[in-house]
Amino acid sequence: MLRVSDLTKTYKTGDKALKGVNFTIPAGQVVGLIGPSGSGKSTLIRCINRLVEPSSGKVYLGDLDVTAMPRGRLRTARRRIGMIFQEYALVERLTVMENVLSGRLGYVPFWRSFLRRYPPAYVSNAFALLDRVGLIDHADKRADALSGGQRQRVGIARALEQDPELLLIDEPTASLDPRTSRQIMRLILEICRERQLPAIINIHDVLLAQAFVERIIGLRAGEIVFDGPPDALDTDALTRIYGEEDWAAMRKQADDDASDDAESAAQAREAASRLARIA
Numbered sequence: 001m002l003r004v005s006d007l008t009k010t011y012k013t014g015d016k017a018l019k020g021v022n023f024t025i026p027a028g029q030v031v032g033l034i035g036p037s038g039s040g041k042s043t044l045i046r047c048i049n050r051l052v053e054p055s056s057g058k059v060y061l062g063d064l065d066v067t068a069m070p071r072g073r074l075r076t077a078r079r080r081i082g083m084i085f086q087e088y089a090l091v092e093r094l095t096v097m098e099n100v101l102s103g104r105l106g107y108v109p110f111w112r113s114f115l116r117r118y119p120p121a122y123v124s125n126a127f128a129l130l131d132r133v134g135l136i137d138h139a140d141k142r143a144d145a146l147s148g149g150q151r152q153r154v155g156i157a158r159a160l161e162q163d164p165e166l167l168l169i170d171e172p173t174a175s176l177d178p179r180t181s182r183q184i185m186r187l188i189l190e191i192c193r194e195r196q197l198p199a200i201i202n203i204h205d206v207l208l209a210q211a212f213v214e215r216i217i218g219l220r221a222g223e224i225v226f227d228g229p230p231d232a233l234d235t236d237a238l239t240r241i242y243g244e245e246d247w248a249a250m251r252k253q254a255d256d257d258a259s260d261d262a263e264s265a266a267q268a269r270e271a272a273s274r275l276a277r278i279a
């Protein structure tokens, strides 16, 4: 479980990026974090793993007070938090397997990681994860030989290899086509359910978020202005989050996506009709 309490962040420039943010995410729940550019989404995610130091407030991961950890012990806290990135952040010249095993860097002594010697239990776990994300036949391939969707699957397996208690996921589909985006979202949701992992997905695509996640948090100017199920995200809520927005363009995008992918057509059409109802 993740609990964020009265979190604020004011940068040295005076920008108030977070103004007292409160929420709790129970085990297994995936939250879509939406909001316009500059609303504080990245700052929130970075404050949770303390890549950015919060100005005040608390972050609890289970019983662990992440905000109270001395800087020297952050490595221990961070290995409990898996990160998945928009641009995958793989080491291109290493194999898929080596990339997945790098998820264990926080657990092994430096010499082992330098020599890339990992305990057999970590290796068998990595094989099981590659099987789970559908890449078992690609374990020996170099990362730079993979498609975008396959790379993101490696990123997911790497995050899981570190046996996290929380996933922080930053724009996981921004570099992918609509069909692959839906496959990746589906995979993330399934895995979080299976492992009872709480997760936050920073996501620009409102329709994609609505189609998959069970809860959406909307940020505007550093404050939570919406927190609820996707169906409650009506015109009022969207206006509160984004101000006036070009709903027609978003709806057209949803229609295009629906015709693009027969398998996911029903889901995308559902998203389009939901938008039509609120537009």
Ligand SMILES: Nc1ncnc2c1ncn2[C@@H]1O[C@H](COP(=O)(O)OP(=O)(O)OP(=O)(O)O)[C@@H](O)[C@H]1O
Binding pocket: 011, 012, 013, 015, 016, 017, 035, 036, 037, 038, 039, 040, 041, 042, 043, 044
């Ligand atoms: N390193 C920094 N120094 C000063 N101000 C910053 C810094 N990083 C972010 N900000 C400011 O904090 C606010 C929130 O930025 P943040 O990047 O968290 O928003 P975001 O919602 O993630 O935006 P985007 O969707 O464009 O990535 C903005 O006003 C931004 O200019």
